[in-house]
Amino acid sequence: MGFSNKRHTDNLLPQVVTQSNLYSAWERVLENHGCAGVDGVTIKGFHGSLESNLLCLALELNEGSYCPLPLMKIQVAKPNGEARALSIPCVRDRVAQASVLNVLEPFFEAEFEDCSFAYRKGHSVRHAILKVKEYYEAGYHWVLDADIDAFFDSVPHERLIRKVESIITDLRVLSLIRHWVEAEVWDGKRVSTIEKGIPQGSVISPLLANLYLDELDEELQARGIRLVRYADDFVVLCRTEEKAQEARLLTEETLRKMDLQLDEADVIHFDRGFRFLGVIFCRSTIMVPFDKDKKPRRVLDVPPPLNIKAYLASVKARR
Secondary structure, three states: OOOOOHHHHOOOHHHHOOHHHHHHHHHHHHHOOOOOOOOOOOHHHHHHOHHHHHHHHHHHHHHOOOOOOOEEEEEEEOOOOOEEEEEEOOHHHHHHHHHHHHHHHHHHHOOOOOOEOOOOOOOOHHHHHHHHHHHHHOOOOEEEEEEEOOHHHHOOHHHHHHHHHOOOOOHHHHHHHHHHHOOEEEOOOOEEEOOOOOOOOOOOHHHHHHHHHHHHHHHHHHOOOEEEEEOOEEEEEEOOHHHHHHHHHHHHHHHHHOOOOEEEEEEEEOOOOEEEOOEEEEOOEEEOOOOOOOOOOOEEEOOOOOOHHHHHHHHHHHO
16 A cells, blocks of 8 residues: 555645535435434434534634544444444534545545455445355355454554555644544443544444555455455455465464454355355355344444533543
């Protein structure tokens, strides 16, 4: 990775705060629905004063007075019934993140590899599945089926920010990204600061996740390894078992350099079958299980709104 035309990223904030971009960011947030954040403001409530809300946000971003509120930590049910923690920004902050995302995406996309299929326009689960099928038909019948242990909770902030800085040079935009990465979180009892990891639930997080894992993509592809990655879940396809075991060692070594580690990693032949992205691959057959969960995630726990007045007073006192 190495952006060759960084001068075009020196002055991105004016693009972020245009009326058209902020409105596009709002539509992006609206399309995803979502609950209220720590301030209790819903999508409907924000929309009720949309013009003034977007104008105020533009002024704060442009003047450098913008300060995000803490994320709200909620618990949702995973398909297997276990709980997963998500950290949700308030609606206003989701719009701010989406406005930056709209501007940054083309620059980041220029760096990403074709083996990365999550959170990208023109890439999807279906495309990833078809790529696995393509490799099988080309004779790659041995698979390293793997994912990364607690990826979103493990990403070191400074290393991530350095990767962003290798592409983006606008200091004001970099400051915003740092605020959103080093966010505070309200869990209903206290406000704490995220020391490590990328907050799941933030609009900007999927882009940052792909940026961080681009190093893995590049390292494996530079060795001629066939990789299909969807966020932190991936498969490596090889012609022999020996090559698959070598790929496993290389993957472990690369992730270790990135301060990450493999969780589960099995070397499997297509004849035995394996599951990836919710579908089952067995020989040339691709099967979608009947029990595949297509329903929205059930929310298990939502903390009460934060006392914003008291929080802002505490922030002022700390300064």
